[in-house]
Amino acid sequence: MRISDNKIEEIRIAANIVDVISEYVQLRKRGKNYIGLCPFHSEKTPSFTVSEEKQIFNCFGCHKGGNVYKFLMEYEKISFIESVQELAQRYGVNIEVDEETTGKQSEQEILYDINTETAKYFSNNLLNSSEAEIAREYFQKRKIKPQTMRSFGLGYAFPSWDHFVNYAQDKKIDLERAISLGLIGQSNDGRLYDKFSGRIIFPIFSPNGRVVAFAGRIIEKKENSAKYLNSPESLIYVKGRILYGLSHSKDEIRKLDKAILVEGYMDLISLHQSGIKNVVAVSGTALTEEQVQLLSRYTKNVVLLFDADTAGIKASMRSIELLLKKDMEIKIASLPSGEDPDSFVNNFGREKFEEIIKKAQNFLEYQTEFYSNQGMFEDPSKTAEAIRELVKPVSIINDELKRSLLIKSIAKKFNLREKLLENELDKAIQSFGKQITNEERIRDKELIKKQLEAKLQKDRKISPREIRLEKEILKLLFEGKTEIVGFVFSQISPEEFLTEEHAKLAEIVYEAYKNNEEIIAASLIEKISDEKLQSFVLNLTFDKYSISRNWEDIYPGLPHEKILQKIAVDTVKRFRTEKINFEIKNNFRLIESATEEEERFELMKLNHELEKEKQKLNLNISIE
Ligand SMILES: [Zn+2]
Incomplete structure (x- = not known):
């Protein structure tokens, strides 16, 4: 809805x-x-x-x-x-919903109810029926405890023609709907039969924990039946939009700010049982964009698990591409030869598994090391190929600054020429279909250079005083007063914040202000996807000390609004002064190292101008 x-x-x-x-x-x-x-x-x-x-x-x-x-x-x-x-x-606010959606809403509820009823049936079979011994054995072999079976709603469908059909009739489940949910099939002569017959059952849950579909796995390999049978898509189930296990793992993923992505249902369940709960599985399909989107609501950090003996990265390249497009941080962990997560955690236990996750590498490092181990950088003809493969995923990353930094780090670490990588990156970007005109590219490159310089500069010298000033400005921006926000942005642009997080937050307020949206913290906070940033803003706006306290002493009786204005003017002035001071100091450094007399003179002239500008700040910055 x-x-x-x-x-x-x-x-x-x-x-x-x-x-x-x-x-x-x-x-x-x-x-x-x-x-x-x-x-x-x-x-x-x-x-x-x-x-x-x-x-x-x-x-x-x-x-x-x-x-x-x-x-x-x-x-x-x-x-x-x-x-x-x-x-x-x-609060009696009418959410206008047209007839059609209202109809669908209740239809969804009916389907959920059918699935819930069915899940209970399967689970009850597995846990309590003497005919389910074979299914229980299957789980016992894999060391799954009854409590885990309950927690994941695992079940069993009897190997019968119509046991479930009869049950559904008894329970007055609408058979048409059961057919549409793929629980019941209908043969050519109109006879109804159990779809999941003879399979062990994994209910698939929505992030809120509702049963949206089922996956059924055969226990013994038969000639003409698929290993897995999945519910068809329905009003309540779109395959590519569900991540298996998310309903069980979302809290832990949030808490640890990291998700481990595995392949199978059993991998996830075994890990969960052993106490590793920040896991999701992409069962049934290849990873989709919607799944990545869904996951990114909980964390930006993903660890992919590879078996050592598979082609690893190459096989997962599409998943990696999707994750990169959504700006996820990807790490790769590899398991010893012959192990999958399920077998590994059962054989070696939780601690050993956690060690493997801890040792996970950045995906580029992993890939580069892989090529390096194969000796590809020693053979010039193979180096070119390896580099082409390496930069392909980098070209997908949207953030240009991040791209440049990655290229730098690969070049440094593996002793490759940066220029070589950049050229290949350019080619990859073009073939990737980013239609960027030449002009734009040159401009972008200059921008990147500037950003890089700025970043390098930032890394060196952000003084505590600058950080404090930025926080004070942000505090003002989140006060929810349009006039104040407008004033601040007339004097300071979001890129001027030296701390990356601060710049991001300023940008969010700026966008909202520009689009005439609400600039109250309660609605701005919806736009911040990063939980850490959210809590930073909350702390900032709730900061125990109040910036207005001293001012209230200086101007007793002045209304809060007026005091805020005074604070804003004062803070912006101090912010601008700080910027000018920094530039002056920097120029002095350049003067010392300048070799040409003329250059030195120009710099001194510049500083003189800056001093004058500083003095004028008092006159030029005001709110009215
Ligand atoms: Zn609390």
Whole structure:
């Protein structure tokens, strides 16, 4: 179901966060904010804070935070859409849904119910029926405990023609729908039969833990039946949009900020059972863009597991490409020859497995080392080929700066000429179909050079004072006052922030401001995908010390708005002054090392201008 962004915003505004949270947590007022005992972790002194003004909450203990939707999602373990629906209902906001979607909604619910009922049937067969001995043996051989079977809803379909058909009839399950879900088949003469007959069953869950489909695996190899049978796509199941195990692993993936990607259902289940829970499996299909998108909501860090004896990277190249396109950080871990994750964790245990994950390499390093081990860089004719293969994935990365840095690091590490790599990269980018005109390319290159220089400069010298100033500016940007935001951006552009995270955040506010969107923290926070950045903003906006305190002493009785303006003007001035000071200092350094008299003179002239500019700041920067 699709709810428009405007509606989502309307509902958020209608649902005052203090009112909503008060229904779950006892809040009391302290200063401008409300505090209470955090419902997400156990504590004796309250560190859970709610801001009515900014419509966000934040816990200083466990760092959970966000807007009203996030609170409901976390507290009630529901999806974003569900939290929107719930608040819409509570606050009487009408979510306009046309007849058709309403119909579909309830149709979906019916299908979910059928699947749930069926999953119970399969599970009950496996756990309790004497006829399921063969299936239980299968799992026992693989050291799967009954509790794990329950947790993943594992099941068994009797090897009968119509056992499930009869069950479905008894339970008054709509047979047409059961056919559409692929649970029941219909022969040419109209007879109904069990689709999964004789298979062990893996229910497939949506991220919220609802059964959307089934995978059935044969136990004994038969001539003419496929090893796996999967439910067909349906109203509730689109193959490429589900990652197996995500419903079980999402919390751990978030917590560890890392996901391990495996191939099979059993790999995932075995790892889970041994305590490695940040795992998802791409069963049934090759990895899709939607799956990557889905995963990227939980983490940007992915470890791919390879068997040592397969062609490894080459076989997974498509997956790697998809992950790179979404700016995921990819690492490669390889298992010893002859092992898959399931067998490895059963044979060697959790600690050894974790060691392997810890040793995972950046995918480029892995690939380069692979070629290097094959001696390809010693043979000039093969070097060219290896380099071509190497830069191919790099050309996919959207972030040009990241691309350049990667090229630099490969060149350095394996003693290859950077220029050679760059040329190949250019070719790869062109053949990759990025239609960039020559002019744009030159401009981009210059931009990259500038960015690189800027970055190198950044890495060397960001003073604590600069960091503090940037934070103060960001704090102002997240105050939710359009006038202040407009003023700041009239004087400072987002790229001027030296810290990458700060620049990113400024950019987000800038975009919203430019598009006349809400610039209140509660809605800006929706646009920040990185959890760490989210919590950074929350901490910033909830910062215990208030920047306005001293100012309130200086201007007693002045309204808050006016004080904010004064702070903004002052902070922007200090920010600009700092920039000029840096430039002056840099010029002095250049003057010392300059060899030409003329150059030295030019630099001194420049510094003189900069000094004048600094003095004028007081006159030129004002809010009215
Ligand atoms: Zn907490």
